[in-house]
Amino acid sequence: MTEAIQIGNRTITASELISLLASYQMLPQLQRELIIDEAIEQNSRSAKVVIECTPEEVAQAKQQFYTEKQFKNEEDIQAWMAHQGLTPDQLEVITTRKLKIEKFKQATWGNKLESYFFQSKAKLDKVIYSLLRTQDVGIAQELYFRIQAKENSFADLAREYSLGPEAQTGGLVGPIELNALHPIMVQMLSSSQPGQILPPTRIAEWFVILRLEKFIPAQLDEFMKMRLLNELFENWLQEQQKQIMSAPQGEGEDNKTLT
Secondary structure (H helix, E strand, O other): OOOEEEEOOEEEEHHHHHHHHHHOOOHHHHHHHHHHHHHHOOOOOOOOOOOOOOHHHHHHHHHHHHHHOOOOOHHHHHHHHHHHOOOHHHHHHHHHHHHHHHHHHHHHHHHHHHHHHHHHHHHHOEEEEEEEEEOOHHHHHHHHHHHHOOOOOHHHHHHHHOOOHHHHHOOEEEEEEHHHOOHHHHHHHHOOOOOOEEEEEEEOOEEEEEEEEEEEOOOOOHHHHHHHHHHHHHHHHHHHHHHHHHOOOOOHHHHHOOO
């Protein structure tokens, strides 16, 4: 008998489901979740690490899930399960999945965070700087000399002449990570000292005047560790998806394993 699900007045067969997932551009998300499941499933032959959760951790994960869903009692849980079409075993998987993913991240990349941080530090450092930009090189030169001669403050001239949103803040921008800036600006700010006014420089259609206000080195604190773990995890996921997409079709079981 052909398996099917009923949604409203429409009956959807298993064969139709793949086509619908593709039409709604949901196949990549399904692929992503299957890759994660294979990685955290202890019985998977391709799992690279063993994920172990204590009863206390499982109970805490369940409670956190219930709190996020705003379940007040067992009736709320049962009603949600019925609405989602879930069995108790499936609910168990859902409530502990996030915990297992976090343990997988730690087990796979936790001991690599420090080296990855130092490799990435140059793009993670932040700066606060003042910016004045115009599309007229003559105006840029004049404003630069006026700032240098202290005829006017950088902030006053930025409010009056700068053509970007920084005009609203007197030219002040940041804190912002260096990797979010144009490469030319990164080079200029990285090689300057706080308070130093940099002469007009052409960047795309603008002539910009810059002044570094403060350099803020990145720190490997708990927030940064979490961010880098997530970044390594996402990079890994994308690589797994690329490998699956580039693998020759018709390789059977080989297409289902992580490499």
